[in-house]
Amino acid sequence: GQSLEQPSEVTAVEGAIVQINCTYQTSGFYGLSWYQQHDGGAPTFLSYNALDGLEETGRFSSFLSRSDSYGYLLLQELQMKDSASYFCAVRVNTGFQKLVFGTGTRLLVSP
Amino acid sequence: NAGVTQTPKFRVLKTGQSMTLLCAQDMNHEYMYWYRQDPGMGLRLIHYSVGEGTTAKGEVPDGYNVSRLKKQNFLLGLESAAPSQTSVYFCASGGRALQETQYFGPGTRLLVL
Numbered sequence: 246g247q248s249l250e251q252p253s254e255v256t257a258v259e260g261a262i263v264q265i266n267c268t269y270q271t272s273g274f275y276g277l278s279w280y281q282q283h284d285g286g287a288p289t290f291l292s293y294n295a296l297d298g299l300e301e302t303g304r305f306s307s308f309l310s311r312s313d314s315y316g317y318l319l320l321q322e323l324q325m326k327d328s329a330s331y332f333c334a335v336r337v338n339t340g341f342q343k344l345v346f347g348t349g350t351r352l353l354v355s356p
Numbered sequence: 357n358a359g360v361t362q363t364p365k366f367r368v369l370k371t372g373q374s375m376t377l378l379c380a381q382d383m384n385h386e387y388m389y390w391y392r393q394d395p396g397m398g399l400r401l402i403h404y405s406v407g408e409g410t411t412a413k414g415e416v417p418d419g420y421n422v423s424r425l426k427k428q429n430f431l432l433g434l435e436s437a438a439p440s441q442t443s444v445y446f447c448a449s450g451g452r453a454l455q456e457t458q459y460f461g462p463g464t465r466l467l468v469l
Contacts, residue, residue, distance in 0.1 A: 253396075278456045287446060287460035288399065295456075332398060341406065342455045343389075343414075346399040 247271040249347035251333055256353045257323055265318045265350045267333035275336040277309050277316040278344060283329045291318070291331075320352070328354045358382055360461035362447050368467045369437045377432040377464050379447030387450045388430040389414075389458065390422060392443040399446065405430055437468045 249269045257263040267277065276295035280288040294300055294309035294316060306319040320327055330351050334344040363378040379388065386407050391399040401414030403422040411422045419441060421433045430449075434441060444465050448458040 276456055287462050288448075288458075289460070290457045293456040334399075336456045341404070341412065343401060343404065344456070344458060345401075346391075348396060348398040 247335060247337060247345045249333055249335060249345065251331075251347045251350045253348070254351045254353065256355065258355050259323055259325060261323050262319065262321050263323060263352065265320075265331050265333075265352070267316050267318075267347055269314050269316075269333070269335050269347075271314075271335050271337050271345065273338040274311070274314075275338060275342060277307070278334045278336060279305075279307055279318045280332045280334060280346075281329050282332065282349070288332060293336075323354050325354050325356070328352055360447055360449055360459050362445075362461035362464050364464060365462065366465045368469065369434075370469055371438060373437050374433070374435050375437065375466075376434075377445055377447075377466075379430045379432070379449075379461055380428055381430075381447075381449040381459070382428060383449060383451075383459065384427070385449035385459075386427075386452045387455070388424065389448045389450075390420070390430065390432045391446045391448065392416065392441075393446060393463075394443050402432065402445075437466075439468045442466060442468045 251267045278293045279291040282288045292307040309316040330349040334346045389404045390402040405424040408427040447461040450458040
């Protein structure tokens with residue numbers, strides 16, 4: 246089976262940098278995705294890492310270490326609108342490639 | 357281009373009643389998925405489809421059925437609703453080429469009394 250662990254909640258202030266970690270145990274691993282979900286909204290895709298290293302997209306960066314079964318999402322220059330839940334999801338191949346989601350990290354950004 | 361749409365947005369059912377949730381996408385995606393989201397449990401895959409006329413079970417399929425008669429539509433049915441099926445249901449679609457990216461609908465909030 247697959248399991249993912251991420252912190253349940255993280256708090257930070259505007260302008261700060263925050264890192265949300267994700268560790269996983271899985272078979273048939275292809276890569277790690279990150280999704281953002283605002284309260285009452287739908288999950289939206291943020292980033293994907295198939296290879297080790299850092300991927301940067303604007304204020305957001307995502308990192309993967311396949312050997313450590315570990316990744317993180319880095320949010321810089323935090324804004325109030327970044328308050329949301331962030332889900333890591335592993336892309337796995339169990340006869341069909343699918344995403345298995347973590348339980349999510351709630352990020353609270355304060356002024 | 358509406359993306360992924362879901363009908364209805366909210367529904368209240370009594371135990372034992374049936375209903376169908378409709379998902380439609382206009383991005384010509386091959387793959388479609390139904391998830392449920394419960395507090396503290398993330399998104400769990402109920403059923404999925406890799407193409408028109410095909411469906412398969414996900415992690416939590418019991419109590420649900422699905423059909424994909426047209427490529428753009430994916431229906432989720434509850435034959436006999438139970439309180440344990442109270443949840444938010446999300447439909448998603450994705451292309452074969454970028455399977456790490458799924459596009460989600462706005463969700464359907466279902467309350468079973």
